[in-house]
Amino acid sequence: MRLTPGPDRDIDLDTVNLFDLDLYTAGDPHTVWNAMRAKAPLHHQVLPGGREFWSVTRYEDVCRVLGDHREFTSERGTVPTHLGTDDVAAGKLLTSTDPPRHTQVRRAIGAKLTARAVATWQDRIRQAIVGFLEPALDGEVFDLAERALLLPAMITGPLLGIPEKDWAELVQLTAMVTAPSDRHFCHGSEDATLAIAHHELLSYVTEWVKQRRASGEADGSVLDHLVNATAGDAPLTDEEIALDGYSILLGANVTTPHTVSGTVQALIEHPEQFARAQADESLIPNLVEEGLRWTSAATNFMRYAVDDIEIGGGTIPARGAVVAWIGSANRDELQFPDPHVFDIARNGAKRQVAFGFGPHFCIGAPLARMSLRIYFEELLRRFSSLEFAGEPEHLRSFFIAGMTHLPIVARKR
Amino acid sequence: MESTPRVSHQNGGGGTIAEPPVTADSLARAVADVWSECLGGREVAPEDDFFAVGGSSLSGIKIIDRLAEDYGVRLSVRAFYLAQTPTRVAELIEQGRAAA
Ligand code: HEM
Numbered sequence: 001m002r003l004t005p006g007p008d009r010d011i012d013l014d015t016v017n018l019f020d021l022d023l024y025t026a027g028d029p030h031t032v033w034n035a036m037r038a039k040a041p042l043h044h045q046v047l048p049g050g051r052e053f054w055s056v057t058r059y060e061d062v063c064r065v066l067g068d069h070r071e072f073t074s075e076r077g078t079v080p081t082h083l084g085t086d087d088v089a090a091g092k093l094l095t096s097t098d099p100p101r102h103t104q105v106r107r108a109i110g111a112k113l114t115a116r117a118v119a120t121w122q123d124r125i126r127q128a129i130v131g132f133l134e135p136a137l138d139g140e141v142f143d144l145a146e147r148a149l150l151l152p153a154m155i156t157g158p159l160l161g162i163p164e165k166d167w168a169e170l171v172q173l174t175a176m177v178t179a180p181s182d183r184h185f186c187h188g189s190e191d192a193t194l195a196i197a198h199h200e201l202l203s204y205v206t207e208w209v210k211q212r213r214a215s216g217e218a219d220g221s222v223l224d225h226l227v228n229a230t231a232g233d234a235p236l237t238d239e240e241i242a243l244d245g246y247s248i249l250l251g252a253n254v255t256t257p258h259t260v261s262g263t264v265q266a267l268i269e270h271p272e273q274f275a276r277a278q279a280d281e282s283l284i285p286n287l288v289e290e291g292l293r294w295t296s297a298a299t300n301f302m303r304y305a306v307d308d309i310e311i312g313g314g315t316i317p318a319r320g321a322v323v324a325w326i327g328s329a330n331r332d333e334l335q336f337p338d339p340h341v342f343d344i345a346r347n348g349a350k351r352q353v354a355f356g357f358g359p360h361f362c363i364g365a366p367l368a369r370m371s372l373r374i375y376f377e378e379l380l381r382r383f384s385s386l387e388f389a390g391e392p393e394h395l396r397s398f399f400i401a402g403m404t405h406l407p408i409v410a411r412k413r
Numbered sequence: 414m415e416s417t418p419r420v421s422h423q424n425g426g427g428g429t430i431a432e433p434p435v436t437a438d439s440l441a442r443a444v445a446d447v448w449s450e451c452l453g454g455r456e457v458a459p460e461d462d463f464f465a466v467g468g469s470s471l472s473g474i475k476i477i478d479r480l481a482e483d484y485g486v487r488l489s490v491r492a493f494y495l496a497q498t499p500t501r502v503a504e505l506i507e508q509g510r511a512a513a
Contacts, residue, residue: 085467189464195473202471
């Protein structure tokens with residue numbers, strides 16, 4: 001989706017359709033969210049066919065919805081693509097589980113993904129990133145958005161335990177989950193595309209586990225850890241292993257590439273900031289935070305109200321679905337002055353909620369942060385300037401904010 | 414939750430391959446029954462759409478496994494979801510048998 005909004009327009013919030021995919025490919029969602037934060041901080045929409053949902057767009061409300069499981073449960077699903085259909089994996093998949101079970105499973109899985117654990121992968125990740133940037137050095141047109149889809153697999157493949165021969169296929173499958181009606185990823189209907197991708201990803205992890213058990217091999221990878229982890233005092237069930245393995249693959253693959261391309265796009269639009277970061281590498285960690293805020297690759301997550309709940313000046317009825325718009329919270333002027341200005345030296349950029357908030361705060365955040373930092377270090381060391389070499393194409397999704405194409409040309413330093 | 418009467422295929426879980434039903438219709442009916450069972454007993458007709466009757470990847474995994482056990486044909490994941498109705502899935506099984 002477009003990350004720099006056009007001028008504010010008059011928007012009829014009674015008729016706006018937040019699930020209109022054209023809004024994200026060709027429209028300007030930020031102007032809609034601006035109007036919602038100002039005039040309808042609790043917004044209600046009924047979709048054709050009768051499904052309905054509420055939306056919160058202010059920073060404070062987004063944090064409350066994502067963070068308080070006693071008011072807003074994750075156990076009926078958290079992805080708005082599935083609005084209205086209770087999650088079949090409730091209570092089995094980490095993301096679709098509330099505390100206290102969530103806390104147990106999260107502790108078990110999280111041990112391998114802490115900042116300290118992922119730091120040991122630093123050198124290998126740097127090598128992978130250098131390899132990724134290599135082809136851009138020849139000065140030819142480089143489609144960053146298209147190529148970046150493979151970046152997480154290159155970075156995290158070995159860490160997760162996925163052999164290189166499987167990367168391309170897994171990347172394709174995870175992209176199908178995030179944008180099932182994008183022409184790049186669609187197979188038949190949207191439902192069919194989603195089911196095929198879920199099925200093949202789950203089967204992939206199940207097969208992986210079966211082979212590992214049969215061979216008795218262990219490689220210290222995250223998937224390996226999942227097979228041997230205990231939550232509470234019992235091992236994870238095979239179904240939990242398959243679902244959580246799937247969830248980690250998905251989380252790792254679908255967000256980082258769009259953060260990379262969206263941040264690079266902003267740096268090309270603001271060459272003075274590119275130069276500033278190049279002159280002072282110590283700005284890079286804050287550049288990463290601002291890039292996360294700016295791109296907000298996970299546009300939203302969903303919860304269901306447990307009871308009638310008052311929020312944003314209105315009431316969400318018990319069992320109502322509520323979408324927390326992360327992309328909007330990260331542009332809330334009460335938290336981020338001049339929110340639509342990209343500023344790598346922004347004060348308080350670290351308050352961004354691109355990784356969510358509360359118990360489900362992204363388990364991969366340390367890995368993503370470290371990968372992004374290394375990516376920008378290597379980019380800024382290698383290239384003296386970057387330029388656009390064509391129009392970007394936006395991902396057809398209201399769930400993931402991203403691009404499918406961003407042609408650029410890079411000049412060697 | 415209402416349950417549908419189980420019909421025809423004689424594979425009482427013994428692992429043997431069922432006798433091929435005589436007509437395409439009865440195979441489609443038998444496939445619909447497997448779906449019904451894997452969807453928690455809800456009624457499924459041969460022309461019903463998989464997603465309209467509440468099908469998901471988790472039930473799809475069970476169904477493909479069951480059909481492989483019952484008919485000796487392992488359907489490709491993509492072909493299964495793109496077929497979308499018991500009748501068309503029955504055709505895939507026929508094709509799979511013919512090719513075997
Ligand atoms: C820039 C990159 C990333 C962004 C923007 C992002 C965003 C998010 C967000 C917003 C959530 C919260 C979901 C909720 O509240 O329901 C989340 C959870 C999660 N993410 Fe990420 N993520 C990123 C990278 C990763 C990586 C690299 C991994 C895997 C290694 C990962 C795996 C997960 C998992 C498993 C969860 C569920 C955690 C839970 O339910 O406790 N993510 N992510």
